[in-house]
Every structure is written in C-alpha cells, then in structure tokens.
Amino acid sequence: MNFDMSGKTTRRKDDSANNPGKPWILGQFGNNVATTTTVIQQQLPLLTTASSPPPYKGSGSLHILPPMVVPPLSPNPGQTLDPNWQAAKATVRERNAAMFNNELMSDVQFIVGPKGSTQRIPAHKYILATGSSVFYAMFYGGLAEDKSEIEIPDVEPAAFLTLLRYLYYDDINLEADTVLATLYAAKKYLVPHLARACVSYLETSLTAKNACVLLSQSQLFEEPDLMQRCWEVIDAQAELAVTSEGFGDIDYSTLETILSRETLNVKETILFQAVMNWATAECLRRDIEPIPENKRKVLGKALYLIRIPGMALEEFANGPAQSRILTLQETTDIFLHFTASNKPILDFPTFPRTGLKSQICHRFQSSAYRSNQWRYRGRCDSIQFCVDKRIFIVGFGLYGSSNGASDYTVKIELKRMGKVLAENDTKFFSDGSSNTFHVYFQHPIQIESDTFYTASAILDGAELSYFGQEGLSEVTVGNVTFQFQCSSDSTNGTGVQGGQIPELIFYGTSTHS
Incomplete structure (x- = not known):
C-alpha cells in the first residue's frame, strides 16, 4: 500500500479477486508476515504533512524520561567509542543506552524486515525480557529456543529500533513515517506504554484527510x-x-x-x-x-x-x-x-441521514438596543474563547437590525494564534427582531482543548442593531465549558460583557481531551 503526501493510497492487487475490497495490509496479526513490514512502511507517509506534530518525545502521563543524546556506535563490533564507558556513565539508563544497537556483549541477533530489505540488529536478551513478556517467553520461557539469530520479517527495521530504544532506556521518539509500524511492533511484543504513546501521536495527527484510513487501522489494532x-x-x-x-x-x-x-x-x-x-x-x-x-x-x-x-x-x-x-x-x-402517490418498494434506504445535531453556546444573558448604538461601519467585532474538550465550530449567531428588516453582508472568521483557520463571506436577512441569525462556515473547524481561538465578524447593513449585555466569562453547554476573554482584534466595542457574536454554534464530541 502506498501513500502520497495527501493521504492517497494504492493497495496491492495480489489477492483482491479473492478478497474484494480488502486492503493488502496487516489483516490479522501473524498473517502474511513476510510482507507486512513493506505494507506499513509504504503506508505511513499519510501522516507526514505540514500539519503533522513534531517528533513525539514522550508524555508526562507515561512517565517517560527525557530523550538522551546517545553517542554513535563504533563501526567495529564489540567495541564502544569510550573504552571506559562503564565509569563514564553515571546512571543505569545511560549505561543501557550505550548498549542499544551495540554488538558488545550482545547474545542475540535480529534479522528484521522482509526478504530483500532486511537489517541485522544486535540485542541483549536480558534487557528485552525485562520489558516485554513476549521476549521473556521467547528467551526464558518453557518453550524457549536457544537461537543466536531470529528472523522478524513482519516488522519494519526503523520501528523495531524504536521499540528497542524504549526497552533499553525509556526513550520514546516517534516520527510520522514510522508511527503505525511502531504501534504494530508495540502490540506484537506487548509493550503497552509505547503503544499508548503511538495512539496519542496518531490522535494529534488526525485530520479529515486521513481519518478514514486511520479508522481502518484503529479497528485492526x-x-x-x-x-x-x-x-x-x-x-x-x-x-x-x-x-x-x-x-x-x-x-x-x-x-x-x-x-x-x-x-x-x-x-x-x-x-x-x-x-x-x-x-x-x-x-x-x-x-x-x-x-x-x-x-x-x-x-x-x-x-x-x-x-x-x-x-x-x-x-x-x-x-x-x-x-x-x-x-x-x-x-x-x-x-x-x-x-408517484403509489410508491414502489426500494432496496435503498428511503430516509435521509440524521447527521449531527448542532449545539449553541449563548454568552449573553440579555439583549438590548439604543438609538446611538450598535453601529457598523466596516469595523470588526471579535471575541476570544477556549474550550475544555475538542469540538467543531460550525458558525456564529449574530444580532441584526434594531430599526426594521434589513439585509446584511458579513465576513466571519476563525483564527488561532493569528492564523486564519476558516472564513466565509455571506449574507443574512434580519427581520428587525432581537432574534439571532446564524451564519456558517463552509466546513466545521476542529477546535482543540485549552487553546484560545478568535471569532470575528465584520458586518455591513443597517447601522443600528441589537447587542448583547450581561456577558458571561464562562459558559457550560452539555459537557463542554467555554471561557471567553476580550480580543485585541475587536475595533467595534465587542467584549466579554457586551456586543456582537452572541452565539457559537458547534458539534460536540465524546472525547475526554
């Protein structure tokens, strides 16, 4: 399976006739092991995009120690660059790091990768067995075989090295092009902390462009x-x-x-x-x-x-x-x-999908109008907000004319740290009441938790309109809590206590982020 930078994939044709629509990938763990590593390796560029997160350096929740700078290994097997390395390394972690991918004292060799693109990787049975029950059974269990070389054709070499790096000295350093292969290796050898780190990385890399493919992988794993x-x-x-x-x-x-x-x-x-x-x-x-x-x-x-x-x-x-x-x-x-009034029976579902039900965050307790405000002359109404869970912003609710029915043109915008995430130039009709009028973005925008975003609107229409008052700095809708603060982009008076953009329209999620 091949991925380009956009997430497009091309599955192999080997057994599609016998397994229509089934991707040539892992299948079940253990099946087709000789080719699995190539499949994952080709698949992974899906995650390597401009929006991909930086290399994963571990998580506080996993209690992973900070990455270490490990000196390059000697080209001569059985040697290290520092002959006095035991005395020079102050901690067990540093000494184990010196043994990572090192021939010195190694008692097992792994031949990793599919035939034709294998890599020989030295290791030390004791260290591997202390971090993986699979390796323990392999080396010290009742059915253990005393082999000096072990072939692993279904794991990508780079992913296997990532696994060993964690087992040797607790370092988790994930990259977009190997994270799925590393997850497979972590699952195969029952290393749950590393597997959780891989899943966390994938969650932060998740976008609409790769969600369908990652869905199939999440089911597989x-x-x-x-x-x-x-x-x-x-x-x-x-x-x-x-x-x-x-x-x-x-x-x-x-x-x-x-x-x-x-x-x-x-x-x-x-x-x-x-x-x-x-x-x-x-x-x-x-x-x-x-x-x-x-x-x-x-x-x-x-x-x-x-x-x-x-x-x-x-x-x-x-x-x-x-x-x-x-x-x-x-x-x-x-x-x-x-x-026809007499409708035939169809094999297709006859009713539309329900879709998602949007929710609305109301940030004002009342609205009002006065003869000398709220006016529009191309100025910006803006407010900052953050949420405690991931949501998807659909659009805004806005106030309209307080002086009879009127048409409005409006540019709505959503920004994060000054970067425009979405905008839309649209129109709405105000009937002259204090009702809010909903305007929408072309697509819902994913909003991450604990990060401030800026919602803005520039209206053009009847100058006088309703405005909100008795504003709230914190609002809870369902299981989502919004916090509001004033925005420096606001040049028309909108703030936390009063003004425009009375509503944020959103889709909630059930995540606990």
Missing part, C-alpha cells in the same frame, strides 16, 4: 479510543473525509461501516460520488476496466447503503440516474418514489 476519535472527525467533517484522496483506498469493510453511519454530516449526492470514486479505484486494483458494470460488481451490497431516495429529485436526476450504475428498473422505481 483494536484501539477503541482512536476509533472513536476517527468517527468524531468523520461525522463532523464528513464531506472533507469522503472527498479526500485517501478515501479511495479504504477496505471494503470500512466502506460499508462508513456508509451505514447515521450521523454522517454530508449530502448524499456528495457521498454517492465519493463511492463511485472508490469503485473506480477498486476496479483498477483488480486490473479490471472501471466501467459501470464492474463498479457495481465491486460495490456489491454497499451500493444499497447509499440513501439515494433521500436526495432531492434534481440531485438524483443529475447524478445516480445518469451514472449507469443502477439498473433500468431501479432508476424507474426511484423516479416513481419521488413522483
């Missing part, structure tokens, strides 16, 4: 917390997730699971096109022509998970009806479903 995080991103940012290049290479089981999801926040016509793109990619993986008949064949029962009758009639007519993926009878029956 049996990591329910990571799986839940993937679902939260996929649900809230479903359009971005299914239109990403990586979606075309998810396995068939993951495709079915996503299409069965009731809470996907995406128009069915966009989802239909994404599934057609997946079918095209699957045909190419099987070396068959991506014609409608073959696309239907590779989709199988997954086709009937698309809620085509839940589309608008025009969307159906311009999309699925002309795709040639449906039979003539299915096309006719769906048209009758839209237009």
Whole structure:
C-alpha cells in the first residue's frame, strides 16, 4: 500500500479477486508476515504533512524520561567509542543506552524486515525480557529456543529500533513515517506504554484527510479510543473525509461501516460520488476496466447503503440516474418514489441521514438596543474563547437590525494564534427582531482543548442593531465549558460583557481531551 503526501493510497492487487475490497495490509496479526513490514512502511507517509506534530518525545502521563543524546556506535563490533564507558556513565539508563544497537556483549541477533530489505540488529536478551513478556517467553520461557539469530520479517527495521530504544532506556521518539509500524511492533511484543504513546501521536495527527484510513487501522489494532476519535472527525467533517484522496483506498469493510453511519454530516449526492470514486479505484486494483458494470460488481451490497431516495429529485436526476450504475428498473422505481402517490418498494434506504445535531453556546444573558448604538461601519467585532474538550465550530449567531428588516453582508472568521483557520463571506436577512441569525462556515473547524481561538465578524447593513449585555466569562453547554476573554482584534466595542457574536454554534464530541 502506498501513500502520497495527501493521504492517497494504492493497495496491492495480489489477492483482491479473492478478497474484494480488502486492503493488502496487516489483516490479522501473524498473517502474511513476510510482507507486512513493506505494507506499513509504504503506508505511513499519510501522516507526514505540514500539519503533522513534531517528533513525539514522550508524555508526562507515561512517565517517560527525557530523550538522551546517545553517542554513535563504533563501526567495529564489540567495541564502544569510550573504552571506559562503564565509569563514564553515571546512571543505569545511560549505561543501557550505550548498549542499544551495540554488538558488545550482545547474545542475540535480529534479522528484521522482509526478504530483500532486511537489517541485522544486535540485542541483549536480558534487557528485552525485562520489558516485554513476549521476549521473556521467547528467551526464558518453557518453550524457549536457544537461537543466536531470529528472523522478524513482519516488522519494519526503523520501528523495531524504536521499540528497542524504549526497552533499553525509556526513550520514546516517534516520527510520522514510522508511527503505525511502531504501534504494530508495540502490540506484537506487548509493550503497552509505547503503544499508548503511538495512539496519542496518531490522535494529534488526525485530520479529515486521513481519518478514514486511520479508522481502518484503529479497528485492526483494536484501539477503541482512536476509533472513536476517527468517527468524531468523520461525522463532523464528513464531506472533507469522503472527498479526500485517501478515501479511495479504504477496505471494503470500512466502506460499508462508513456508509451505514447515521450521523454522517454530508449530502448524499456528495457521498454517492465519493463511492463511485472508490469503485473506480477498486476496479483498477483488480486490473479490471472501471466501467459501470464492474463498479457495481465491486460495490456489491454497499451500493444499497447509499440513501439515494433521500436526495432531492434534481440531485438524483443529475447524478445516480445518469451514472449507469443502477439498473433500468431501479432508476424507474426511484423516479416513481419521488413522483408517484403509489410508491414502489426500494432496496435503498428511503430516509435521509440524521447527521449531527448542532449545539449553541449563548454568552449573553440579555439583549438590548439604543438609538446611538450598535453601529457598523466596516469595523470588526471579535471575541476570544477556549474550550475544555475538542469540538467543531460550525458558525456564529449574530444580532441584526434594531430599526426594521434589513439585509446584511458579513465576513466571519476563525483564527488561532493569528492564523486564519476558516472564513466565509455571506449574507443574512434580519427581520428587525432581537432574534439571532446564524451564519456558517463552509466546513466545521476542529477546535482543540485549552487553546484560545478568535471569532470575528465584520458586518455591513443597517447601522443600528441589537447587542448583547450581561456577558458571561464562562459558559457550560452539555459537557463542554467555554471561557471567553476580550480580543485585541475587536475595533467595534465587542467584549466579554457586551456586543456582537452572541452565539457559537458547534458539534460536540465524546472525547475526554
């Protein structure tokens, strides 16, 4: 499986005919071990993006000691650069670090990686056995074999070295291009602290572009917390997730699971096109022509998970009806479903998805208007906020005209540390009441916990409007707590106590971050 920087993948064709839609990857642990390491190694650039986190240096919750500077090893086996290294190393950790990947006193050699790209790695049985029950059983258990060389074809050499580095001297130094392979190694050799660090790293790397692929991996590695995080991103940012290049290479089981999801926040016509793109990619993986008949064949029962009758009639007519993926009878029956009083029975779900229900944070206790305020002359209303859990901001609620009905143009913006995360120039109609009027971003924006963001709005319309008063510096909505503070971007008077942007519209999550 290959990934480019955008997260696109290309699965091998070896057994797709016998396992339609199944990715050529780990399968079950222990299966196809001779090729697993190549698969993971090719897969990992998915995470290497401009937004990827820096190398993971351990977590306080894991009680990992800070990284050490380990001197390079001598090119001569059995030697170190410092002949007096025992006396020079003040701690057990430093002395063990000197033995990491060192031939000196090693009593086992690992031949790591698939045939043709192996790497020989020396190690010391005692150290490995104290950190892994698998290594203990391998070297000292009742069925232990006294081998001087052990082949490990299913683990990537770089990942195995990361595992050994942790076992030797508690250092966790994760990189985007090896983190999944390291997670596999940590799971295989039952090293839970390292596995948790890998999962934490993946969670911080998670975006809509790689969420579908990481969903399949979280299922494979049996990591329910990571799986839940993937679902939260996929649900809230479903359009971005299914239109990403990586979606075309998810396995068939993951495709079915996503299409069965009731809470996907995406128009069915966009989802239909994404599934057609997946079918095209699957045909190419099987070396068959991506014609409608073959696309239907590779989709199988997954086709009937698309809620085509839940589309608008025009969307159906311009999309699925002309795709040639449906039979003539299915096309006719769906048209009758839209237009006839006596509707035929369909194999497709006939009701639209519920999507996610948005929540609203109200930061003012009342609103008011006065003859000399609130005025708009191209100035910015802005407020800073932070939350204690990850959420997805959908849009803002704004006040409108206090002097009769009026149309407004508005530019809304969301920033973090001065960087614009999202913006939208749009319009809304104010009926002259004190009601708020909702304006939305094109896509929901993921908001991390314990970080301040800036919400801004620049309005143009009737000068006088309602404004909020009796503002709150802290508001709890469900299980999410918002904190507000004044923003230096605000040039029109909006602050914590009063002004504009009375509401933040968001999707909540169930994470405990």
